[in-house]
Amino acid sequence: MLKDMWDIYRTSNLRTNVLFCLILGINVGMLLFACRDLSIHHREAAGVFYSQDLLFVVVRFFLDTFGWNDYVLRLPFVLVHMGNMFLLYRISRLYLKKPRDSLIVVLVYALLPGVMFGALLVLKSGFIIFITLLCCYYQMRFKKMPYPIMFIAVFVDGSFAILFFALFFYALKNKNTLGMFASLVFFALNMYLFGLDVSGSPRNYFLQNLGKMAFYFSPLLLVFYFYTIINALKKQNNILVDIGATSLFFVILLSFRQDVDLESLFPMSVVALPVAIRHFFSDMRVRLPDFRVAYVRRFVVIFALLLAQSFVLYGNKLLYLFGMENHFASSYYISKDLANILKSRGIESINVGNRKLELALRFYGIKDSQSPYLIPITNLNESYVDEIDIVYLGKKVASFVIVPSVYDKPLSTTQAHKNKQIQKLQDSTTSSVQPNLQ
Template identity: 40%
Template structure:
């Protein structure tokens, strides 16, 4: 290994350490959402097992709630780094690819929130690394996927299409059976009338990648398919993207079911761009440099706003339109209620009650608390970010 390769490795691990540090810092700026609270207190799922195990070990706090998903992010980055070994001719290209992957806004969000997306990303990359190392499919992992998350139905379907290419009978039959079992276990909602959610799905993908990056990603998927460069990652990403767009004609989809299989194609997109850039003479590369610079700038901006998003409240007339509003407010409200010796409440907002329960505010009938506007109240508590009021709680003593 050359000295320059070692330097690139140092840059990678240093950047990963910095990003992980920022993610752990960001945990303290978030509050538990209602859906996350359901996984802690009500649901009985893999997410519930993961979060409650962590809470049992480290206590009922935000770090215990979110640390498992940051760890899944960490191992996903390492697996992607390992998977891209020998994919690029230059170690600098590999570094660029993994840094972009590391800073994808959707991946950063998934690492901080209690959701299955980062878990699915991790296990998908684990499977691909096993396949790359052994040249064999791991059927034990495939069976395990059946019980991890319903979104792996798309993965099984992609493997079915991939097996058709080489007519791999074992994989063909196995993936088909696993897909059918997944459908039987979880079902698939295809009801509803066309509602025009296709544009919404494009917008969500654009937010996951950043807009210009997604446009080029979409082009690369199409180009690689037309040229016949259909490796297994292409089948996984193309199948997921195609079905997510197809179902968007009829209903609003859960992007978490599709995005993990789409983002893993990113290294091939970077490789495609660099090849397209280098086949041109230096004097004809200017346009590519401009587009790449703008794309990377927007990516860094989106990644920064994903983490440091509180200042956006200053530009919104209605704070509830902030994309992270559902992950704010509760922690600060609980702290102010405790400061006023209010530890037991009732409310007309059951979602708020469940969120506050995580921070030690129990249900009781001594006080009534609501963030819905009240004209008669005993006390009013304002939650402010950067000196702007983003929520107001009204307290009535019973």
């Protein structure tokens, strides 16, 4: 009986579904583990307190419902990331020939640096990918244009103008007159509501934006991805290809004129990831086993670099050990630990003299006041009286001193020791002079 159950498990989709759940569970666990150390960024805090954008309205709803802490702050983005992985898995099952190939798609997607940032930080890229994947799944599952989802996307964000542009070309290739008309109407309405900033003097940002795109995907994967999309445009009539190509080419073309908001315009290009994986397996499987080594080696190199990047991103705190106090993620640390230390000393309000730090501390319950005053220390090799040290992995990465008011200066322990010696000397001199006077 157990043998029969094992055979059914091996030949059914159950094994693939279980492995997908395992990949998803491990990925979410790593994201939650990363949330434990992250502090709120001052831009995130400013959005939470003042912005009326839909993104921050959703964030405030979660915070007011479940409590103000870092896990709740990032919970909506982790949930959307889970939805993105599920949709991408279902799309891959519809698009790819073998069920197990879809596991490679979701694994690569989970390791993309840009996707990881979208799942952890308060960014709208995850929501953009979710609605785009929803459009793709609707079309591939029901063979119809996703008009209901397109209508919702009109009022969500201006970046979906690219989506409507891509759907127009898809409808044009398939001679869908209604789809073309609806895409143009939605495109015009979206542009009217949000617009697209092309103001300012034209400047070439191609190399700068290309570097950001390479960071989002990983350099070698971006090259292979670009080649795959070009090849798929010639051979396939698929909504994934059209959306991925439109997003990628639009960003590249716009980069020749101005700096591009990659957070808004580039993320939807990731929906063509199943196309790249299918292209790789097709190239490999049409060849005899002896001639597949080069293709497998190519994939291993790309995947190894992607894995190394993900390791650096998840383990970025280790960079403090190498003296990199101002690395790429350093602005997402310190404020939470500083707030916890202040609370442990019974301080609920303090003057920090820094608007960015004040916003971050306010999220953790530390209010602004006139006194006492918190001074950041630039020389980490010096010690001060009443000092607050932020230590990661045994290394001091930041330091602050509490003084009574703005007009007071921090007193170093060296100077305090000298003052103590001088005071003792004065006291001894005074005590020896008094008997002589008597």
